[in-house]
Amino acid sequence: STIGQIENGRNKSTAKIVELAEALQTSVEYLLHGKEEASPPAITNVFDNNVNLALKHILHRIPVISWVQAGCWRGIEHYRDDDLEYIEITTDIKDGFGLRVQGDSMMPEFAQGDIIVVAPHAQPENGSYVVVVQDDKATFKKLVYDGAKPYFKPLNPQYPMLESNENTRIAGVVKQKIKLY
Template sequence: MVQTEKLREEFAQRLAQACKDAGLDEHGRGIALSRATGLSSKGVSKWLNAESLPRPAVMAELAKFLKVDPVWLQLGIITGEGSNVSNPRPYTRGTQYPVISKVQAGAWNEAIEAYSLKDIDQWLESDAHIQGEGFWLLVDGDSMTAPMGLSIPEGTFVLFDTGKEATNGKLVIAKLTDANEATFKKLVIDGNQKYLKGLNPAWPMVPINGNCRIIGVAVETKFRLP
């Protein structure tokens, strides 16, 4: 009986911490968890008050909604590389970066950008170390789709860092200096000459002749299934 009470208390503490990290205050978390799981607010309050534990299927739904490791939420154990089971801690939310436009992974194409944060309705999370400003772009086109090795197909979200140095071999977004057009390519530096190259071998290398500037280096990708 004592062990069961301890399990309920420890779970209630982790659930409260996960709710706090998710931005849910004490007044709103009960309603939010009830809506997420489809269960009554009375049942949710029993979890928060250490009176009961969720069923395994419900535990998984809670973890998904709160964006935490389900194993940590249920057992207090961190899984994966660098975990420390003697010091259990919740999943830490990353920084939210705006999705500001769609970039053409092919020929030069119009870069439709939202210049005001209030106009942006989509934000994606990342724990990457960003040196400058960070923003996500959605890949459109097949020039970065490779038959083998690294491939970034259409529909992939790419996180760019405006402060990261664009060195040889980096994946970059480049923009024409005299037009609102951008493209996503691999940067190739050969002596004093720079080129933009697609990962798709069918796309030729394009020399950079002073008519464009590199505005960001790719640091992370996300792909969402339809």
């Protein structure tokens, strides 16, 4: 139905057209104008070149599957499938997912409502921002080492550093932040 709506002009979603062009391995210009060397789309008349450049670097769409507490260990609550939101990311992570930040322990860099893009298979390093799970509770922190022992540090100095134990695992490394206005 989406393709039909785009064909008859009822749906002019740039995101959908970009997705279609990617899936069909052609250009947006070809889909919009029927030829490769078409004039630039109308978006160039509205926005400057910086916005157009950003649109060209959207790589993938990922689901925002839940939220993560930035502050303390907290139970994980996932969104229902019919409530899933998808976001476009500029990081090359095909199997990633998004989480909404809750709390203020990662301020000033990460505010409540920001979306973090998590790569579940990325190798964490000292200084990486990570989503950590311990005893079925999760939090979002900066990974720091004291010798060989990992700790999870909030950016807000009002919160304590968290220790790891045998039930602690890193669920993924944060690769991108998306701030919605």
